[in-house]
Amino acid sequence: MNEISTILQQYKEGGLSLQEAETALKHEAAQHETGRIMDLGFAQIDLERKERCGFPEVVYCAGKTVGQSVRILSALMNKYTNVIGTRASREVYEKLAPDFPAVQYDxxxxxxxxxxxxxxxxxxxxxxxxxxxxxxIPIAEEAALTAEIMGNKVQRIYDVGVAGLHRLLAHCEEIRKANVNIVVAGMEGALASVVGGLVDKPVIAVPTSIGYGANFHGLSALLAMLNSCASGVSVVNIDNGFGAGRMAGIINGMR
Incomplete structure (x- = not known):
């Protein structure tokens, strides 16, 4: 299916508005790669990201229409073997699946x-x-899948919070063998400090928005992790599993 047919089909199915379809069609004839940028009209795809940074541009799908997400991801999937779209709806996957048999959705x-x-x-x-x-776990899976798709071996150790510390201590040997630890926690976010006190490797803390009212949608966990008394703990933004997975992969690849 060529690009014009794709645009028309997406408009017919409601994935693109009339204005978005018109814009896409106007730019289709002129679509080009200038300075290694693919111009889709509504998006400028960076085609040098893999060469510069080691992995192709990752698509943040939240806030985009289904049609926009599908067109950007299609362009990337036609060019690269491994491609990621974060915060995507299942509808984006269903639109991609007929043309990309290898596409998956978690x-x-x-x-x-x-x-x-x-x-x-x-x-x-x-x-x-x-x-x-x-x-x-949803935020942890975003981190784990990101790291795996970017070429890393990942071990998952779930539900070992400080309310039952023996659960964590049972996994001490595995945690200490890891080259990087990503610690995902909401509520008061204490787990990152505990892990930081057990290992001699980097710890990337991910505060989540899980918790009751005084958690302030992850702010309390974020501040607790930033104020950790354990050395070697760095912190990414609230619910930013992708950022943690990417950073862990960069650290893991250093010699």
């Missing part, structure tokens, strides 16, 4: 992705993804 993390090259880039060096509770 309901927990809300990630749509193409993962056809599974060659490990960073050998046997492990990234451990650890959660305080089961409710933190």
């Amino acid at each position: 309901d927990l993390s809300r990630m749509v992705y193409q993962f056809t090259d599974k060659t490990p880039i960073n050998g046997d060096r492990i990234i451990a993804v650890i959660t305080a509770g089961t409710s933190d």
Whole structure:
């Protein structure tokens, strides 16, 4: 299916508004790669991201229409083996699936992705993804899948929060073997400090918006992690599993 047919089909199915379809059609004839940028009219795709940063541009789908997300991801999936769209709806996946048999969707993390090259880039060096509770798993899966698709070996250690410290201590050997630990926690966010006090490797803390009212949608966990007394703990933004997975992968790839 060529690009014009794709645009018309998306408009017919409601994925693009009339104005978006008109804009896309106007730019289709002039679509080009100038300075390694693909001009879609509503988006300028950076085609040098992989060469500069080691992985193609990742698409943040929240706030985009289904049609916009599909067109950007289609362009990337035609060019690269491994592609990620974060905070995507299942509808984006369903629109991509007929043209991209390898595309997958993960309901927990809300990630749509193409993962056809599974060659490990960073050998046997492990990234451990650890959660305080089961409710933190969606953010943890965003981190874990991101790291895996970017060529890392990932170990998941879930539901080992400080309310039952023996659960964490049972996994001490695995945690200490990891080259990088991602710790995902809401509520008071204490788990990152505890893990930071057990290992001699980097800890990336991910505060989540899980918790009751005084959690302030993750702000209390964020501040607790920023104020950690354990050295070697860095912190990403609230619910930013993707950012943690990406940073862990960069650290894991360093020699």
